[in-house]
Amino acid sequence: MSTLEKTEKEQATSATTQQLSGSQAVLEALIHEGVDTIFGYPGGAIMPIYDALYDYNDKLTHILVRHEQGGIHAAQGYARTSKRVGVAFATSGPGATNLVTGLADAMIDSNPIVCITGQVFASLLGTDAFQETDVINITTPVTKWNYQVTDATEIPGVLARAFYIARTGRPGPVLIDITKNAQLQLFDYKGYEFCNHIRSYRPQPIVRHEYIEQAAQLINEAKKPFVIFGQGIILGKAEQELKNFIEKGGFPAATTVMGLSALETDHPQHVGMLGMHGNYAPNVMTNECDVLIAIGMRFDDRVTGRLDKYAKQAQVIHLDIDPAEIDKNVKTTVPVWGDCKETLPLLTNLINQQDHSNWLQQFRELEKEEIKEVIHDELNPTSDVMTMGEVINVLNELTGGNAVIVTDVGQHQMVTCRYAKFNSSNSNVTSGGLGTMGFGLPAAIGAWYGAPERDVVAIIGDGGIQMTIQELGTIMQFGAKVKILILNNEFLGMVRQWQQLFHDKRYSFVNITSPDFVAVAKGYYIDGNKISERKDLRDALKTMLDHDSSYLLEVMVGKENNVFPMVAQGTSVSEIRLK
């Protein structure tokens, strides 16, 4: 075939079907999947996609972050508040490796994320080309699925799969690596087809009714049933189903860190938070209940403490969508696999209307003890220095519990999770499983784009803010209305607490110094304030919340305050210490 004939033939084809570049096909896929916001950072190997993006400005909002880690954390925050798939773009090599922390974070916390990375030309793969890295192998353990595209014709199908995998079953991050030649390649685009089936993938295990019946029987016979729930409720959008279940059965219910906000804090059967820095009652009662009903949670070691002393007296019913979680850490008496949105109503139907108020009262008695020993002093300190708890408490009063609360990792995170008030679901954004310092600020930016109508407050320590402080630039440029509340104790507080309690107070590199955060914010044209006296707290928080754009408030808090109660590592949940 002569060149001329070939050209004519190509022209003839393009008259009937549409010719698109791989890059355009990527953006078309995003639009079809309902994506409106992308967090990304351009670079050499992803330039064709950014070039195509130039023409899609009216349909897709691209937020230029200051570091790819910020991009993926923002996508996570977006996913958590919007209940949609978060999307991040990065280039090859360092761009892709900078995503790894966020991927690991999204993997362990089950965030639906699709990352698109550029890659060197297919002809250069494996040659140690400029900015080439084996991103597929690097990211395999921290992605639910990943795939390298070297031919543009694969793009629509692969992206449809990517979104399907990311959001179905137990959600997770997916990374699609696209070589530059595939981005540039023109091909006959036959339209976008959604994926709803993959030969080897069953996102939801079939519900086994005999297990539901057995679970109901156990629950109906129980004298001291106890519900513990996690993020599965939020991911499964089963908040109402949970409420119906616990209200009919009269069960006390406690949350994990990731499950916070799935049930409003003020619910009469909400007995607090589980785990290392959780509340006294739910931890102690875990080892007192006779039937433990775990819903959409995975028995993380921070929740269980010492496993061989965890709920040994109890029959365990575990509801989870991921069969691999059943019996992974805690031996289950009855496993109820499936989406809790589906299984909870089935179970609710079979259980008896019950009143366990005496049992619930026992939780309240223990709660009184915790209030007396810990909470009262944390919220009403007698010394001049402020506590983190009182800051959160005043914040609760001002937001009424309606704000999206984003936290970083450390003492401030645990204090916030303990004391923050939540009225509605999808309001708690934190790095639970991976414990990623630096998560807070970029996640808050994403959380705001996911729910721009809501107040988004990022509560961050003086250590964590310095890990991703560059994202103030993203706020400066694109105007996310994030309220940044730095709780500054002039220490890497959580590590310091451990060094105090378990390492004879040998403070090893935990005294971190900070820049003038308000001045830094000012450098980014973000207003701010710093306070260190209690009398200024309420007004300062109010000013922050009322401010019509982003705002940074630094609050100096007690330097050597500890977070209690605490289940020390290697001890049982019932050995939780109050001081």
Add this chain to the structure above:
Amino acid sequence: MEKQEYTITLYTENSIGMIGRISGIFSRRKINIESLNTSPSEVEGIHRFTILITESEEVVRKLCRQIEKQVEVLKAYFNTNDELIWQEQALYKVPANMIAEKAYVERLLRQYGANVVVIRNDYIVFETAGHREEIDRLTEELGKYNLIEFVRGARIAIIKESAGFHSKLIQFEKTEPSPEIVENEFLDQQDNVFTM
């Protein structure tokens, strides 16, 4: 629980990188893979992995669930040796003069049912297939007679049960979602479970 040999059989889609994905699940938990074989299966487009490890049943069960969690894995099964018919193949390269001069070597090879693959005037290559212990014994014996080279293949195994994995796999492919999930041991002990 006591450790013993388990053969894990996986059915996966035939996509690039599956070995890395699967082996990572083992290496992340510091579990050594003793042998790994991949081959096509009787089902079009589906690959079969046969992996041999020595572990406790509890660990193997958890591993299989983690493996099944991979998007491209259809099913993962694990079996003890007595549930399987299994073979490993080995090749031996022996100096030709050893066979000619030492009648014992020839007898040895007959005894182990070794077949000649290649005969040259400088060496002869034999092949045997069987269980690990037999192969190990023959290797040890031949080691005394200037064994030049030895290689043993990965284990391949077929389930003794007549229906095998095939029917389960077909069922998995037909139904959505799959009812074929690892049985829970408590299902069989209902009476014990419900004594509160």
